[in-house]
Amino acid sequence: MRTTESRMLEFDPRYWRRNAQAAIQNVNDALVELITNADDRYVHLAERGQFTKPGLVEIEVERKRKGSPSMVRVRDFADGMTDEVMSEKLARVGNRVSGMAEGVPVRGTYSRGAKDIAVLGGVTFESIGQDNRYHKCGISARGQFTLCPSRVVTKAHRKELGIPEGTGTLVTLAVDQAFKVPQHETLRSNLRDLVPLRDIFSSPDRRVVLRDLNKGRENVIEFHPPEGKKRLSERLAVPGYEKADAKLVIYRASQRLERGSPKLRIGGILIRSRRAIHEATLFAPELEQDPHAAWFFGKLTCEYIDVLSNDLDDREEEGLEPSSANPRPVVDPARRSGLDRDHPFVKALFKEVLKRLRPLVEEERKREESTKTNIESEETRRRLRALEKAAADFMAKHREEEDIHSRTSEDTVRDSFFSRKGYSLNPPYAQILVGHSARFWLNINQAVFPEFSVGDSIDISYATVHLSGPRSCALEQHPNQEGVLRCVWTVKGEKPTKATAVRVRLNGIAEERMVEVLASEKDKYSGITDLCFSHKQYSVPIGGSKRVKVLAPYPSVISQELTCELECSDLAFRAPSSHKIVPCERFGVAMCEFHVATEQPDLRAKITAKAAGRTCEARLISVAPLGAAPEVKIEPTNFTNQRYNWHGNIIQVAAFHPSLRRYLGSASEKFPGQHDLHFRVLLAEIVADAVCSKILERRIIARPEEYGDADWQDYSADFTKLMTEFLPIAHETQIPENELGR
Numbered sequence: 001m002r003t004t005e006s007r008m009l010e011f012d013p014r015y016w017r018r019n020a021q022a023a024i025q026n027v028n029d030a031l032v033e034l035i036t037n038a039d040d041r042y043v044h045l046a047e048r049g050q051f052t053k054p055g056l057v058e059i060e061v062e063r064k065r066k067g068s069p070s071m072v073r074v075r076d077f078a079d080g081m082t083d084e085v086m087s088e089k090l091a092r093v094g095n096r097v098s099g100m101a102e103g104v105p106v107r108g109t110y111s112r113g114a115k116d117i118a119v120l121g122g123v124t125f126e127s128i129g130q131d132n133r134y135h136k137c138g139i140s141a142r143g144q145f146t147l148c149p150s151r152v153v154t155k156a157h158r159k160e161l162g163i164p165e166g167t168g169t170l171v172t173l174a175v176d177q178a179f180k181v182p183q184h185e186t187l188r189s190n191l192r193d194l195v196p197l198r199d200i201f202s203s204p205d206r207r208v209v210l211r212d213l214n215k216g217r218e219n220v221i222e223f224h225p226p227e228g229k230k231r232l233s234e235r236l237a238v239p240g241y242e243k244a245d246a247k248l249v250i251y252r253a254s255q256r257l258e259r260g261s262p263k264l265r266i267g268g269i270l271i272r273s274r275r276a277i278h279e280a281t282l283f284a285p286e287l288e289q290d291p292h293a294a295w296f297f298g299k300l301t302c303e304y305i306d307v308l309s310n311d312l313d314d315r316e317e318e319g320l321e322p323s324s325a326n327p328r329p330v331v332d333p334a335r336r337s338g339l340d341r342d343h344p345f346v347k348a349l350f351k352e353v354l355k356r357l358r359p360l361v362e363e364e365r366k367r368e369e370s371t372k373t374n375i376e377s378e379e380t381r382r383r384l385r386a387l388e389k390a391a392a393d394f395m396a397k398h399r400e401e402e403d404i405h406s407r408t409s410e411d412t413v414r415d416s417f418f419s420r421k422g423y424s425l426n427p428p429y430a431q432i433l434v435g436h437s438a439r440f441w442l443n444i445n446q447a448v449f450p451e452f453s454v455g456d457s458i459d460i461s462y463a464t465v466h467l468s469g470p471r472s473c474a475l476e477q478h479p480n481q482e483g484v485l486r487c488v489w490t491v492k493g494e495k496p497t498k499a500t501a502v503r504v505r506l507n508g509i510a511e512e513r514m515v516e517v518l519a520s521e522k523d524k525y526s527g528i529t530d531l532c533f534s535h536k537q538y539s540v541p542i543g544g545s546k547r548v549k550v551l552a553p554y555p556s557v558i559s560q561e562l563t564c565e566l567e568c569s570d571l572a573f574r575a576p577s578s579h580k581i582v583p584c585e586r587f588g589v590a591m592c593e594f595h596v597a598t599e600q601p602d603l604r605a606k607i608t609a610k611a612a613g614r615t616c617e618a619r620l621i622s623v624a625p626l627g628a629a630p631e632v633k634i635e636p637t638n639f640t641n642q643r644y645n646w647h648g649n650i651i652q653v654a655a656f657h658p659s660l661r662r663y664l665g666s667a668s669e670k671f672p673g674q675h676d677l678h679f680r681v682l683l684a685e686i687v688a689d690a691v692c693s694k695i696l697e698r699r700i701i702a703r704p705e706e707y708g709d710a711d712w713q714d715y716s717a718d719f720t721k722l723m724t725e726f727l728p729i730a731h732e733t734q735i736p737e738n739e740l741g742r
Contacts, residue, residue, distance in 0.1 A: 013143040016093060018615055020116035020143075022608070027072060027181050028263070030117040031059065032196045034074040034171055035208065036276075037114055039200050041078035041169075043275065046205075051078070054207050058162070059191075062213040063181055069121045069174040070181045080129040080167035083150050086137045090114060090125060091145045114171075115139055121176035126161055127169040128153055141176070184212040191221050193264045195280045198223055199272070226266060226297060228253040231360055236352045240325065241345055244304035248353060250360065256294045256637055262338075262569070269298045269353070271339060273305035278331055279338025283350045283357060285572035289600040291637070291647060292364040293357075300353060305330055308345060341571060368636055375634050375655055375664075380674050384632045386733040387684065391651075391691045392629040394726050398695045420718075422448025425504055425511045432467075432493035433518050440513070441488040442504055443478065449508065456506070458487055463501040466517045468492045493517040525589040528553055531614035533607075538596065539623045540573065542648060545597035548575075550609045550616070551590070554583045558590035558612050566594070570605035573598045573620055581611050598622045601648035623698070632687055634674075644690045651690045653683065660686075680734035688730040692722035 024030055038057045045051030058075040081089070093115055117123055118139040127135045134157045136148040151157075161170045175181055182190060188210055192201060200206050201223035211218040228251035238244040250269065257267030268280035287293040308330045312322055322328065330343045339346045376384070418424040422445040432438045444452055457472045469491040478484035491502055496519040503512040518524060534549040552558045564581040574597045581592035596607070603622035608615060631650045638656040639645050645652045655664060655671075660682065665673040673679050696719050 014613070016115075016143050017119060018613070020119040022615060024116045024119055026179060027120070027175060027187070028190050028194060030072070030120055030173055031074070031191065032194060033114060033117055034173075035059075035197055035200060038074065038076035038078065038169075039206065040275075041076060042206070045079055054205050057206065057208045058211065059209065060211045060213055061181060061184070061187065066177065069176050072173040072175055072181065074171045074173075075162055075168065077163065077166060077168040080169055081125070081127040081135055082129040082131055082133070083135045083137070083147055085129070086125060086127070086135060087147060090137055090139065091147070115143075117173055118143065120179050121174040123174070124172045125169065126172070128157070128161065128163055128167050130167055184210070184215070184217065188219050188221065190264060192223050193260070193266060195263050195265065195270065196277050198270060198277055199275075225251075226253045226255075226257060228297065231296075232298075232356055234356065236349075236356075238304070238345065238348050238352060240348050241304065243307070244302065244345070244349075246300055246302035246304070246349060246352075248298070248300050248356060250296055250298040250357065252295050252360070252364075253297055255640060256291065257297060258640065259288070259294065267294055267297050269296070269300050269357075271305075272299060272301045274303045276306075276331075278305070281338065283354050285570075285600060287357070287361060288570075288572060289602065289647075290361060291635075291645070291652070292368060293361045295364055296357070296360060300349075302349065304345075305339070337567070337569065342577075375636055375671050375674070377670065377674060380634070383680065383734050384634075387687055387730060388630060388632050390726075390729050390733050391632070391687060394729065395630065395691060395695060398699075398722070418443060418445065423509055423511070425502075425513055428513060430491075430502075430513065430515045431518055431524060432491065432515060433521065434493045434496055437469075437490040437492045438515075439488060439490050440502055441486055442473075442509075442511075443481075444475065444485045444509070446483045446485060451507070452485055454485065456485075458504050458506040458509075460489065461503045461505075462491070463503065463512070464497060466493065466495040466497040466500045467502065467515060468494050469502075491515070496523070522587045525551065525587050528589050531557060531609065531611055531616045533609065533616055533618035535618065537619040537621065538607075539621050540596050540598050540603075542601055542622055543599060545595040548594055548596050548607070548618070550581060550592040550611070552581065552611065552614070554585065554588055554590045557614065558583060562590075562611050564592045564609055564611040567608045567610075568596075568605055568620065569607075570603055570620075572600040572603050573605055573607070573622070575607060596620060602646060630691065634683075643686050646690065646694060651687055653686055677735055677739070681731065684730040684734045685727070688723060688727050691730075692719055692726060695722055 024033070035057055039055070042051055042055035056077055058073075060071075060073040060075070062071040062073075064070045114123075114125075118141055120141070122138065122141045124138040125136065129135055132153055133150045134153045135150045138146045138148075140146075158164055161168070163170070181187070191197065191208075191210065201208060201221050202225070208221045209218055210221055230249065231252050232248065232250040234248050236246045236248055238246065248269075253267070257265075259265055259267065262279065265280050268282050270280050271278045282288050282290075282293050282296070308326050311326055312329060315322060325344060328340060328343060330340055330345060332338060332340060341347070341350075423443060425442050426440065427438075430438045430440075442458060446452065452475060454475055454477055456475045458475065460469065460471055460473060462469065470489050473487040473489045475485040475487050478486045493515075495517060497517045500515050500517065501512045502515055504510070528551050531550065531552045534551055538546050538548055540546040550564055558581060561580055561582050563578050565578050566575055567577070568575050576594050579592050579594045581590050583590045592609070592611070601622055603620070605620045606617055607620055608617050629649065633650055633652055634655045635652045636656060637652075637654050638658075638661075639652075639654045643654055643657045643659060645654070653660070655661065660679070663673040663676060663679040663682065664671045696715065699718070
């Protein structure tokens with residue numbers, strides 16, 4: 001009889017690779033790991049009194065062209081590593097070797113970062129240890145660890161490593177061509193603004209140098225916080241956690257801070273434990289989108305975060321279950337999302353911070369509103385209402401559905417293809433089941449083709465016998481578009497085929513659209529080969545929801561009902577944290593369907609799905625509901641590099657931007673310049689820019705297939721055409737013909 005066997009789980013290298021890919025997605029992520037690792041070593045030495053001078057970190061970048069990986073090297077002059085240390089720290093994932101468990105104020109806890117960076121193309125570690133020997137190891141992009149025999153240090157070793165004396169480590173990361181290495185100035189700017197590195201770049205105890213080996217230039221990376229006035233400095237108790245306390249310091253910046261991406265933002269409150277900075281946040285989704293909250297920055301220091309991390313690990317090592325007060329990791333192990341919002345400690349901590357932050361935001365709101373009432377006079381507001389109506393009419397004229405597959409012949413016709421060529425044949429691509437039909441329609445702009453009129457007939461043909469339908473169709477007046485002719489007909493699928501086409505011809509018009517004829521609905525999913533979202537991007541209407549679908553092959557990938565784990569990079573999008581993915585045998589796929597909703601404008605995020613050891617991603621964008629009329633508000637603010645900002649359906653014009661403020665005049669005189677012709681012209685130009693940019697943005701979102709190969713000139717041509725059409729209308733609302741003095 002076989003005895004009971006008990007042993008630890010074994011992990012396939014694919015599991016490490018998928019997790020590493022989720023944690024390290026670009027060179028910025030890799031440099032965060034390498035720079036903080038070097039910083040941790042200097043902290044260790046300082047704690048033992050073995051290092052007193054500023055710790056130097058050198059970053060060298062050698063960009064390569066096609067065929068060869070670019071090289072990123074990070075060098076420190078700390079205590080180095082022996083081959084025993086390399087085996088202990090670099091050949092294993094997840095062990096507690098950073099020093100945090102012993103109370104050292106360091107960042108590392110899961111022993112992952114130095115290994116995970118290898119997924120970008122492989123990494124080599126070379127070190128001169130305190131034993132005066134040269135040590136070397138490497139980790140391949142697939143997780144293969146190789147340790148080389150150590151040697152006595154020679155002058156050649158020191159010259160090659162750039163460590164002329166003492167100890168230190170050189171890490172060389174080979175960056176595969178699939179990953180972009182930013183140009184020097186961009187990388188310099190990114191490093192300076194990276195949230196996790198903020199304390200390192202502002203500390204007098206560190207000196208970080210970035211070198212461009214291709215052009216022989218270098219810069220010292222330093223971070224200087226924005227100018228601001230301290231509004232709050234307070235120690236917080238955290239209810240339910242008697243031993244926890246936190247120090248909160250909040251400043252109001254001298255100018256409004258741009259939100260930026262989560263890891264590169266300047267504003268927001270930094271959350272710091274003993275050494276690590278976990279994120280910068282405003283603690284609530286609605287504050288992240290609130291322009292009045294964008295004035296604030298600061299720091300929340302809470303060493304108890306490290307206590308909770310150690311407590312969870314200690315209990316696990318002792319075979320104990322987690323406590324109800326600390327049931328899960330308080331910090332995301334992959335460091336993608338900072339603190340876990342569902343952890344009870346984080347909920348209690350954030351609640352205390354919001355009690356202090358929200359009143360400051362409300363105070364800012366009231367201050368701005370009191371100032372705002374003094375800018376727009378009744379006469380200016382009247383002109384703005386006329387401009388708002390003109391903008392609403394123009395945007396409605398050019399409105400497009402986000403999802404091209406839901407279009408009908410009644411939809412508006414002013415898409416980019418129609419604008420450029422004067423006609424459009426829709427849909428751009430069709431799938432038809434055998435025995436079923438699909439509707440096609442052709443729209444023609446009479447201003448471009450004045451020779452066509454109602455009753456003219458277009459010729460229709462089909463590339464193969466797999467389709468059938470009428471051979472001609474008469475033009476009619478479009479029911480809701482003046483000056484547009486159209487014809488609508490249905491096409492039937494006769495035989496299955498991967499590719500056939502519908503073709504139309506009428507004098508100067510010749511166009512075709514590809515069609516796939518499916519034998520069954522199951523064939524719709526024949527291209528599903530791995531876990532994936534049904535679309536690469538979803539547009540989520542503000543105040544509404546969007547249905548999102550995750551698919552996987554059945555039964556090769558998913559053969560039974562499973563839980564699909566879901567994660568969104570921005571909590572302002574409401575999505576379930578998990579949902580069932582259920583096999584659908586007749587379609588040959590497993591499906592997971594759920595809804596994503598938001599109330600916040602101007603959001604962009606990534607949503608990730610994980611099931612059966614697979615991971616996939618899609619993009620989310622929040623968009624104003626179709627038909628939402630724009631509002632124009634002259635705000636007493638300066639958006640730094642922008643004259644306006646879209647906030648939902650509101651165009652916020654920055655009255656204190658240098659290009660506008662010089663015309664407004666003084667507040668004591670109630671901004672008399674707002675009535676001058678040049679200010680009104682400038683206002684019309686700014687709103688026209690905002691409206692036309694938004695239309696073009698919506699086009700690109702709605703019709704990505706039309707812009708896949710577009711370059712700057714294509715975008716500029718479309719934008720200029722829109723501006724040429726709308727600018728005279730916008731000018732007329734601000735300066736009527738009778739005021740021109742002609």
